[in-house]
Amino acid sequence: MILKAFKGGIHPSDKKEHTRYLKIEDLPAPKTMIFPLSQHIGALAEPVVKLGEWVKVGQLIAMATAFVSANLHSSVSGTVIAIEPRMHPNGSLVNSIVIENDDKYTVFEGVKPNKSLSELTPQEIIKIVEKAGIVGMGGAAFPTHVKLSPPKDKKIDFLIINGAECEPYLTSDHRVMLENPEGVLFGCTAIMKALGVTKSFVAVESNKDDAIKTLIENAKDFNGIEVVQVETKYPQGSEKQLIDTVTGCKVPHGKLPADIGVIVVNIDTCAATANVIKTGMPLIQRIVTIGGGAINEFRNFRVRIGTPAKDVIDEVGGFKTEPAKILFGGPMMGIALFSLEAPVIKGTGAIIALTDKEANIGKTGPCIRCAKCVDVCPMNLQPLMFQMLGKKDDLVALENYNIFDCMECGACAYICPARLDLVQYIRTGKQKINSSKKKGE
């Protein structure tokens, strides 16, 4: 049975056929690895290594400085050659630790398997996740230990594992479900234990029938895990929409999933959690889909975090044609790169090189009020108003039209026949409101 999705949404061509059958391959790490200190939502991590120091695989190189922050570990062994601002995927210069890879991959002595899951207490599991620097690997990179520590007064009823992977091109989660179903389900069980829940749903979009089959077979060996098939529709992988689809409950605006007793965790985050419990190895690599019409070869790679984009692209033989845009993440919510110097970080699920034709940039026209944006908005907003009011700088009206409900999924801009950059208007509007409030204080 396929669970019917939330209201609204779009059906872009999913483009997953190129990579869904490609096995995950290990990508060799290059000579120079770059570790930005901000790979997560929250405070910058603080370096704990010195210039010239020799570090090993899995060794802590930067420490979380706040509760909402995350540890950072080296993914190679080698020498710290610089701690300086480097290009971050988001386009700004961020203080980064640069390590020269010695190609020996000497593993840090501290990396040791943990106790078996049945012996671990919930607090110990959260501590392990925290120390390993695990963050939400669906893209937002919210520190997972924070998510696993909801306020005491909020009772969590169940866990949803997000295997929707609704972005076009992306198959990294799909391959993880196929190749490591045991890891996903083990991680899921560990997180259930940490949260103290007995029921969890692994929600997978119906276009990944093989992954669903594999997970259902493997789930027989685990307690309380139900695999559910959800409608293929963008943005199914959005937290609030997925909860709506799976449970029929809507998270009230301004509230978090924990407020209605649900926690949502990404597939690859589960696999990473399983890995750290079983082997002790912190989060040092992730699965990245390489794709797009301009890329020479489509691939699914296991990439060591810190590998610059240009080294990944060189590995597949560069570009077939001049790319119009190079993205980290999917084409709907990913970020366009300024430069190929930027490294793969914890939240990077894909590197996509789009051709002009795929990017379909086109000419912007006036809004024709076709109301398609209103029909597709999964948050029931009126995106055309953000454009109109944004142009007029009417900040009060923007807020009255609930601009802060927008999660910037891009469905409106995708469907817009006038090719208006609606998400850009929304982001600008939010920033203007925030800065005007700051001034007012």
Next chain:
Amino acid sequence: MNLLRVSSSPHIRTNDDTPTIMLDVIIALMPALIAAVYFFGYRAMVVTIITVASSVIFEHLWAVAFKKPTTIYDLSGVVSGLLLSFNIPVTVPLWLPVAGSFFMIIIVKMCFGGLGQNFINPALAARAFLLASWPTAMTTWVDIGTKLNLFSNPDIISSATPLAIIKGGVHAGATLPSYLNLFFGGVGGCIGETSVLALLIGAVYLLYRKIITWRIPFTFIASVGVFTYIFGGSTFFTGDYIYHILAGGLILGAFYMATDYSTSPVTPMGQIYYGIGCGVIASIIRLWGGYPEGVSYAILLMNVATPLIEKMTPPRRFGKKRGN
């Protein structure tokens, strides 16, 4: 450092843009145009071509006069021209559609800011303008099969539209065409409104291509049906609602005019209220008003109410409970 092109997400777009939407509307109007030529003869085509060409030319001249990039390639001028020609009788003198196009494009559309900015339906506003200015020319209907001269029609024997016959009065004694005649076409009326079948073929195409949704046309037609069924007969609940749905400009108006993007609400609930409002006003005019036909004025009146309707019907934000 070699910098790449960046922009805000999303990085892919659907293939449908404004010109392809307009092209879809043009395609959807073709069956009705073919039906018009079949029933009214080649003069229907001549009137249509003149209306469309003059609309496009006026839009281009506006751009030239104000030294702005021309907007004719978005094809909206072609759509407006087609719709205006569908709303005038085939017998009009050939300068009349040009006057209509001028009013439609220059006054109603471009003066208010062009595509997407006009507050009333350009084609219907132009029709109202023509009807007020040249009432005789705009209400001279002919029987199907009458041979029409291109430049002068001195001896037209005017006939009545079905709705005028229902209304009684001057045409007392004329016989009503059958339902089937109304459905397949071949009754007196404007160029585009003669064949319900042809209009429905286009409407199905528009719904299939998701250019329009069901909300406005279906509520419009259903409310005309319900209203005329209740109040249209000599006693309550005896009205000939099928006749009211099939006759006149209702199908053309409901699927092609009331759904005009710029002048209809963008909110889903608003579209439903708007459709019902159109249906009720059209029925009131038809049953008790001075005109036999009320669809175009109903749409124009609801156009003006659109901003208000939109304000009153914001979509319920995600996660908000009913009633608070």
